[in-house]
Amino acid sequence: MRKFGLIGFPLSHSFSKKYFTEKFEKEEVQRTSYQLFPLKSIEEFSKLLEENQELTGLNVTIPYKEQIIPYLDEIDPKAESIGAVNTIKIINGKKIGYNSDYYGFKSSLTKFFGANSIPKSALILGTGGASKAVKAVLKDLNINFQLVSRSSGSNKVSYQEILDSPNQLAASRLVINTTPLGMSPNYESIPELPYEQLTENHFLYDLVYNPLITPFMQKGIDANCWVKNGLEMLHGQAEKSWEIWNK
Numbered sequence: 639m640r641k642f643g644l645i646g647f648p649l650s651h652s653f654s655k656k657y658f659t660e661k662f663e664k665e666e667v668q669r670t671s672y673q674l675f676p677l678k679s680i681e682e683f684s685k686l687l688e689e690n691q692e693l694t695g696l697n698v699t700i701p702y703k704e705q706i707i708p709y710l711d712e713i714d715p716k717a718e719s720i721g722a723v724n725t726i727k728i729i730n731g732k733k734i735g736y737n738s739d740y741y742g743f744k745s746s747l748t749k750f751f752g753a754n755s756i757p758k759s760a761l762i763l764g765t766g767g768a769s770k771a772v773k774a775v776l777k778d779l780n781i782n783f784q785l786v787s788r789s790s791g792s793n794k795v796s797y798q799e800i801l802d803s804p805n806q807l808a809a810s811r812l813v814i815n816t817t818p819l820g821m822s823p824n825y826e827s828i829p830e831l832p833y834e835q836l837t838e839n840h841f842l843y844d845l846v847y848n849p850l851i852t853p854f855m856q857k858g859i860d861a862n863c864w865v866k867n868g869l870e871m872l873h874g875q876a877e878k879s880w881e882i883w884n885k
């Protein structure tokens with residue numbers, strides 16, 4: 639029996655269990671299960687492994703993508719440079735960390751541009767775990783970016799600064815929402831930006847996938863921009879995790 643699962647807290651709205659259970663059925667992957675392991679503290683991780691010796695792979699979600707790192711025996715160089723792990727492969731008790739969000743986002747973003755020229759500069763909204771994987775992708779695609787946060791700092795500007803700038807949003811053809819704004823059940827919330835600066839040459843990517851059209855994306859639709867939600871990234875990161883566990 640091969641056992642996979644997800645650690646995080648809380649896990650009541652998890653996408654992964656349904657996705658992998660359906661995948662195993664559809665692809666006739668036998669003697670394999672995917673379970674949820676809600677951990678109230680990351681300190682429960684070692685006990686979880688002791689009690690589930692047949693675990694061969696795990697996904698990691700909020701709030702443990704960074705806290706899990708000291709518990710690993712090895713970390714893939716890309717995940718290490720990102721500073722976050724969302725996939726663990728377990729071989730003979732050895733725990734190796736990877737970041738499949740990076741691959742899911744990279745392939746989805748590249749498809750999003752299609753035959754269009756890749757924007758030279760971007761705004762990344764939010765500075766949490768997902769933002770780190772997004773940052774690494776933009777670096778690797780040679781897209782300059784500015785982090786936008788609720789508070790300004792040495793490497794980030796505030797939403798107010800973007801609102802006060804007559805052209806920063808206009809000049810950033812790619813805008814990526816990595817905040818939970820607009821996500822169910824907060825359907826109405828939206829990053830505060832001078833949306834009137836958007837043009838038909840802008841690309842708005844929202845990592846949120848529920849609802850399928852967020853208020854942020856709607857602003858882009860109204861201004862005739864290219865828009866995309868996070869569903870393809872979500873599927874892409876799950877498939878990349880599966881590939882990592884099986885290679």
Ligand SMILES: NC(=O)c1ccc[n+]([C@@H]2O[C@H](COP(=O)([O-])OP(=O)(O)OC[C@H]3O[C@@H](n4cnc5c(N)ncnc54)[C@H](OP(=O)(O)O)[C@@H]3O)[C@@H](O)[C@H]2O)c1
Binds near residue numbers: 847
């Ligand atoms: N599509 C996918 O495959 C995928 C993968 C990963 C994550 N996601 C989605 O991406 C979102 C973020 O995930 P995460 O893991 O990065 O979460 P996180 O670590 O909690 O970080 C989210 C960041 O958003 C900003 N933020 C939080 N609340 C905010 C608010 N009320 N107003 C403005 N900004 C706020 C914060 O940045 P500042 O403190 O700098 O403002 C925070 O660090 C979630 O909706 C998640 O579902 C999607």
